[in-house]
Amino acid sequence: MEVRGVSKRFDATIALADVSFDVTPGELFGLVGPDGAGKTTLFRILTTLLVPDAGSATVLGLDVVRDLWAIRSRVGYMPGRFSLYPDLSVEENLSFFASVFGTSVDEGRSIIAPIYEQIEPFKDRRADALSGGMKQKLALCCALVHRPDVLFLDEPTTGVDAVSRREFWDLLGTLKASGLPILVSTAYMDEATRCDRVALIQQGHILAVDPPAAIAARYAHPLLVVHANERHKLIQALRDYQHAISAYPFGDEVHYSDARAGVATADIVLELRAYLAGKGFSGVRVTPISASVEDAFMELMGQPEPVTRAAA
Amino acid sequence: MNNLTRRFGSFTAVDSISFDVRQGEVFGFLGANGAGKTTAIKMLIGLLAPTSGQASVAGFDVASHADDVRRHIGYMSQRFSLYEDLTVRENITLYGGIYGLTDAEIRDRGDALIRELRLESSSNERVESLPLGWKQKLAFSVAMLHQPAVVFLDEPTGGVDPITRRQFWETIYGVAERGTTVFVTTHYLDEAEYCDRISIMVDGRIAAMGTPAEVKQRFGAATLDEVFVRLVRPPAAQPSERA
Numbered sequence: 001m002e003v004r005g006v007s008k009r010f011d012a013t014i015a016l017a018d019v020s021f022d023v024t025p026g027e028l029f030g031l032v033g034p035d036g037a038g039k040t041t042l043f044r045i046l047t048t049l050l051v052p053d054a055g056s057a058t059v060l061g062l063d064v065v066r067d068l069w070a071i072r073s074r075v076g077y078m079p080g081r082f083s084l085y086p087d088l089s090v091e092e093n094l095s096f097f098a099s100v101f102g103t104s105v106d107e108g109r110s111i112i113a114p115i116y117e118q119i120e121p122f123k124d125r126r127a128d129a130l131s132g133g134m135k136q137k138l139a140l141c142c143a144l145v146h147r148p149d150v151l152f153l154d155e156p157t158t159g160v161d162a163v164s165r166r167e168f169w170d171l172l173g174t175l176k177a178s179g180l181p182i183l184v185s186t187a188y189m190d191e192a193t194r195c196d197r198v199a200l201i202q203q204g205h206i207l208a209v210d211p212p213a214a215i216a217a218r219y220a221h222p223l224l225v226v227h228a229n230e231r232h233k234l235i236q237a238l239r240d241y242q243h244a245i246s247a248y249p250f251g252d253e254v255h256y257s258d259a260r261a262g263v264a265t266a267d268i269v270l271e272l273r274a275y276l277a278g279k280g281f282s283g284v285r286v287t288p289i290s291a292s293v294e295d296a297f298m299e300l301m302g303q304p305e306p307v308t309r310a311a312a
Numbered sequence: 313m314n315n316l317t318r319r320f321g322s323f324t325a326v327d328s329i330s331f332d333v334r335q336g337e338v339f340g341f342l343g344a345n346g347a348g349k350t351t352a353i354k355m356l357i358g359l360l361a362p363t364s365g366q367a368s369v370a371g372f373d374v375a376s377h378a379d380d381v382r383r384h385i386g387y388m389s390q391r392f393s394l395y396e397d398l399t400v401r402e403n404i405t406l407y408g409g410i411y412g413l414t415d416a417e418i419r420d421r422g423d424a425l426i427r428e429l430r431l432e433s434s435s436n437e438r439v440e441s442l443p444l445g446w447k448q449k450l451a452f453s454v455a456m457l458h459q460p461a462v463v464f465l466d467e468p469t470g471g472v473d474p475i476t477r478r479q480f481w482e483t484i485y486g487v488a489e490r491g492t493t494v495f496v497t498t499h500y501l502d503e504a505e506y507c508d509r510i511s512i513m514v515d516g517r518i519a520a521m522g523t524p525a526e527v528k529q530r531f532g533a534a535t536l537d538e539v540f541v542r543l544v545r546p547p548a549a550q551p552s553e554r555a
Contacts, residue, residue, distance in 0.1 A: 013441070033473075034444065034445070034471060034473035034474075034476075035470075035471035035472065036443050037473075131344075131345040131346035132345035132346075133344075133345050133346075155471075158470065158471060159467070159470065159499070160345060160499070161343075161344040161345045161499055161540075161544070162499060162501055162537060162540055162541070163344060163540065163541055163544045163545050164344070166541070187470075187471040187472075187473075202473065203443070232485060248475075249478060249481070249505075249506060250502060251501075251502035251505040251535065251536075252505040252524065252525075294474050297473075297474060298474050298475050301473060301474075301475065303475070304443070304445055304446075304473060304475055304476050
């Protein structure tokens, strides 16, 4: 896939602004960003459902505007949220999608097998009676049954519990191993680490394109985990500290980032400990850490403002 | 709640759950898809009658006084909150009226809400034009307009950017400190750590409950993620998932 300067607006709202990146064969590529960032709009352009206002894109070497029919027969697409027929059974949904692409479930059986075996016990159940995790697995089968040459998955794990999400990504790993290029979008920052490369996207703009470890490594400031006896007050105290850039909760930890570039981390640790002791905190522990993709995304996105999208 | 149970025919969706939530507590109600969370919440907010057992919310029995329950709670979910084609102001006026507030209350609380969220320049914009994170914050504030004793938040931060997610939780802490009880479900297990206490539902029953620290210690786990995986997909079990 090659995306070059793609822009798209809807009336006054800018959905995508000058988006460019490549996806190489056999790559598991993640488009990571919150809802409203432009992920679905970009997917619709790449699957030939929408035309860009500016820029160009190719999928499998074919132009998304000129060669749309050639692309459509070779693409597997799982759109966001629920894309199945609720009143058809698992088996019926699969047959339907196979027949739309001029093939049959039997012909597609070998590629969908590792996924389908997890839902096969429920093959006569109506799709709307499945749990979220099962629906996602069925939707994935329906996107694969015609043996596509590239796979687009738009937020496949949204609204699904943590365990089902993990299993879904295990399945993607199996598919990738078979050589299928996959473009996945997600708002879950932790899923970025399961991709070969990711593009971080926010409000229609690409913030970075790199392997997840490289994005995390680009974090520009010293980052430390801070523990103390009262977490809520701790966060406030850290934000009041003169050198603070940010202090945010991360699960049961607090991540603190410091504005100073040239100061040794060991010195920052000592100074922070002294500052917090002076504020009356006990049980203080300060530990330097490496940034995660989530830390990096938060650093790159800046402060969210309540402006409407036209002004963004 | 006490042995709260709900059956649909031969299927038991919620199987005799019992626990208390204290006033001003931030309680995280977790579980896998299909574990029975949604059914349990529907009973607690007075939308579905229990098959057996009992629950009271904000001092009212959910079976005999469902209307009173609904009047004294706030509710916010991703799928069900504000009217997208109405402006910020219009939504406040509409919900204020539904909650039975006076015109003066609607005006004063509306002004305060708009100021707190820094939405002054957008107050006459349609909600659909706001970024998702701001819709969520606004929906939460509107659910709190009538100052309910208990507020139910159903996956309030789904899909929202990581900074706005955390700001939302700061707002949650703020209302809890002022005495509102917050009952929240989330798929983000890092957010479960922000709760005072959590419960994890598996197959209609409560499989774990306590503070995040207590639950992790009981299962010998470093994170709630580990606990969750262990409870929801025990390694030796067959795929007996309730699909």
